[in-house]
Amino acid sequence: MANMKVNVCGVEFKNPVIGASGTFGFGKEFQHLYDLGKIGGISLKGLTLERREGNAPVRIAETPSGMINSVGLQNPGAKYFLEHDLPQIRKFDTVLIANINGNTEEEYCQIAELMSDSSVDMLELNISCPNVKCGGMAFGIKPESVYNITKAVKPYCKKPLIVKLSPNVSDIKENALAAEEGGADALSLINTLYGMAVDAKTMRPILANVKGGFSGPAVKPIALRMVHDCYSVVKVPIIGIGGITTGLDVVEFMLCGASAVQVGTANIMNPMAMPQIIDELQNYLTEMKIDDINSLVGALKI
Amino acid sequence: MIDLTFEIIKNEIMASDIFEMTLKTDKLPADIKAGQFANVKVPNRTDLILRRPFGIYSVNFDDNTIKLGYALRGQGTQALSILPAGTKVQVLLPLGNGFPAVEEGKKVLLVGGGIGVLPLLSVAQSFKNNVISSCIGFKDASLQMKVDEFKALSKECIVASDDGSLGEKGYVAQVLAKYIDQINPDVIFACGPEIMLKGLGEFAAKYPTYVSLEQRMGCGIGACLVCSCKTKKNDEEHYARVCADGPVFRFEEVFYG
Ligand SMILES: Cc1cc2nc3c(=O)[nH]c(=O)nc-3n(C[C@H](O)[C@H](O)[C@H](O)COP(=O)(O)OP(=O)(O)OC[C@H]3O[C@@H](n4cnc5c(N)ncnc54)[C@H](O)[C@@H]3O)c2cc1C
Ligand SMILES: Cc1cc2nc3c(=O)[nH]c(=O)nc-3n(C[C@H](O)[C@H](O)[C@H](O)COP(=O)(O)O)c2cc1C
Ligand code: FES
Numbered sequence: 001m002a003n004m005k006v007n008v009c010g011v012e013f014k015n016p017v018i019g020a021s022g023t024f025g026f027g028k029e030f031q032h033l034y035d036l037g038k039i040g041g042i043s044l045k046g047l048t049l050e051r052r053e054g055n056a057p058v059r060i061a062e063t064p065s066g067m068i069n070s071v072g073l074q075n076p077g078a079k080y081f082l083e084h085d086l087p088q089i090r091k092f093d094t095v096l097i098a099n100i101n102g103n104t105e106e107e108y109c110q111i112a113e114l115m116s117d118s119s120v121d122m123l124e125l126n127i128s129c130p131n132v133k134c135g136g137m138a139f140g141i142k143p144e145s146v147y148n149i150t151k152a153v154k155p156y157c158k159k160p161l162i163v164k165l166s167p168n169v170s171d172i173k174e175n176a177l178a179a180e181e182g183g184a185d186a187l188s189l190i191n192t193l194y195g196m197a198v199d200a201k202t203m204r205p206i207l208a209n210v211k212g213g214f215s216g217p218a219v220k221p222i223a224l225r226m227v228h229d230c231y232s233v234v235k236v237p238i239i240g241i242g243g244i245t246t247g248l249d250v251v252e253f254m255l256c257g258a259s260a261v262q263v264g265t266a267n268i269m270n271p272m273a274m275p276q277i278i279d280e281l282q283n284y285l286t287e288m289k290i291d292d293i294n295s296l297v298g299a300l301k302i
Numbered sequence: 303m304i305d306l307t308f309e310i311i312k313n314e315i316m317a318s319d320i321f322e323m324t325l326k327t328d329k330l331p332a333d334i335k336a337g338q339f340a341n342v343k344v345p346n347r348t349d350l351i352l353r354r355p356f357g358i359y360s361v362n363f364d365d366n367t368i369k370l371g372y373a374l375r376g377q378g379t380q381a382l383s384i385l386p387a388g389t390k391v392q393v394l395l396p397l398g399n400g401f402p403a404v405e406e407g408k409k410v411l412l413v414g415g416g417i418g419v420l421p422l423l424s425v426a427q428s429f430k431n432n433v434i435s436s437c438i439g440f441k442d443a444s445l446q447m448k449v450d451e452f453k454a455l456s457k458e459c460i461v462a463s464d465d466g467s468l469g470e471k472g473y474v475a476q477v478l479a480k481y482i483d484q485i486n487p488d489v490i491f492a493c494g495p496e497i498m499l500k501g502l503g504e505f506a507a508k509y510p511t512y513v514s515l516e517q518r519m520g521c522g523i524g525a526c527l528v529c530s531c532k533t534k535k536n537d538e539e540h541y542a543r544v545c546a547d548g549p550v551f552r553f554e555e556v557f558y559g
Contacts, residue, residue: 029523032303033305045527053539054541057541060519060520067351067520069520069528268352268525271305271521
């Protein structure tokens with residue numbers, strides 16, 4: 001069988017398929033459906049220092065081949081997670097990535113330090129959540145602020161730091177370079193696009209929060225383009241995210257320069273998505289007579 | 303909980319704009335409880351990415367079939383309604399908590415409105431060691447469902463309709479008010495439109511009352527946190543997940559203030 005192992009800034013994954021933050025809970029919810037040891041890794045639900053209740057419902061709208069969410073980083077808080085959730089999921093043989101969030105630079109630094117001292121394997125700096133008022137995307141829009149927050153947080157990270165980029169920016173290449181200069185060990189992209197859904201009959205927005213994060217198969221072309229853009233300018237590895245539902249989608253992202261991928265909305269559409277994607281990927285490699293998946297990275301022929 | 307391929311055996315109209323779908327699989331999971339639901343993928347529609355949640359209102363372990371009843375609402379239910387027998391459908395089940403078990407011999411009152419009567423029928427069918435009473439209401443006679451089944455399974459069955467074209471005229475809560483003392487239930491299980499559920503406050507104050515809620519959903523298994531509903535427990539407010547912490551909640555946990 002072809003090699004599926006990938007290495008992202010020193011961390012080894014048994015395959016490049018990682019659950020995307022916010023769509024995979026803390027992993028536990030899927031443990032009765034399949035062996036979590038089968039997947040490459042899990043980017044855990046976004047964490048903040050203090051517990052967050054999230055936004056008022058309705059929090060989800062379906063759009064053609066996509067969806068919009070306005071969860072608003074609901075989570076039990078970093079300390080609760082470390083005491084109650086992490087011990088339960090650490091036993092799974094998969095890479096664990098803490099998705100960290102804050103309202104201020106200090107909060108980002110504190111949570112980075114807290115998570116660094118835990119048994120998670122990597123940190124993912126979420127500066128691209130469109131669903132929270134302060135923090136979130138505010139840090140991720142201007143290249144200067146991407147640089148500043150990355151540079152500020154990096155010294156507190158004893159684990160490799162992934163910076164998660166927002167697509168809601170004028171030139172993602174500049175933000176990718178800013179994160180790299182700030183000290184990011186890897187980049188992940190894209191977070192959700194900022195979108196909206198309206199009910200013509202009730203003349204109201206579907207989401208109580210009016211606007212939210214757009215994801216799913218509909219965003220894949222944009223995500224691929226952005227991965228390709230970033231790959232052309234940075235040296236750090238890229239984790240591709242956006243609309244992946246099949247093994248072939250993973251191949252497309254890797255050809256555009258991704259070293260690994262995250263699968264988000266597909267888990268919501270189909271709880272068996274990730275093991276199916278991994279099987280499809282293995283079949284592709286066999287059929288194409290490719291013996292190492294890493295040979296796909298950036299191999300797009302233009 | 304498991305994601306299984308089912309085949310449509312029957313897909314027929316049951317009342318005005320309401321369909322009944324019978325689905326068969328190789329081996330049903332053994333642990334399906336009354337009040338639990340299934341997340342149904344709409345076949346052949348890549349644009350409709352979210353699964354549709356429907357209550358599992360009837361289960362037959364002998365021939366591995368389940369029955370779902372659905373009202374035509376939007377694109378998903380429209381698309382389901384035209385599927386012929388033989389179509390394969392992907393279904394994740396069983397989901398949610400379902401109605402709680404009730405001590406043997408205790409009296410259970412089922413209060414349902416519209417399509418919300420269906421999950422209660424599964425209670426009437428499976429709570430064999432309890433005395434069942436029911437009060438079910440519909441907008442009008444054309445929308446009635448399973449009235450004979452409720453009558454057969456209940457000690458007392460009160461039927462109401464908003465316009466009086468079926469049973470007693472009036473909303474479920476109004477009609478029930480006349481009979482509640484006489485029924486004197488140990489517990490009430492309710493399912494129906496939110497406005498009907500909210501109207502059960504005076505009964506919930508006297509009898510332990512459980513309501514089954516609806517919310518727009520994603521994963522259905524508690525992972526994505528989109529299906530929240532505000533709940534109050536020990537004076538603390540929290541967002542609960544309707545899919546995993548519900549859909550059945552204590553009345554006073556979700557309707558307060
Ligand atoms: C636990 C639970 C059990 C349910 N049981 C039944 C049942 O037994 N019979 C029945 O007819 N209906 C039931 N519903 C409601 C049913 O899920 C919706 O009517 C259905 O999803 C509408 O789909 P659509 O594509 O036709 O509508 P659209 O409006 O086109 O759907 C768009 C999106 O909104 C969601 N949505 C719209 N209305 C609702 C709603 N009321 N509740 C949840 N999601 C909604 C859809 O699932 C879809 O994701 C239940 C809902 C829940 C949460
Ligand atoms: C319901 C939901 C919740 C999300 N929560 C988070 C989060 O907490 N942190 C984060 O970095 N991204 C979050 N995301 C974004 C996803 O991780 C991912 O970047 C995005 O959805 C695009 O990928 P997809 O099209 O495969 O879903 C969330 C997405 C969804 C759909
Ligand atoms: S639908 Fe995903 S948590 Fe309830």
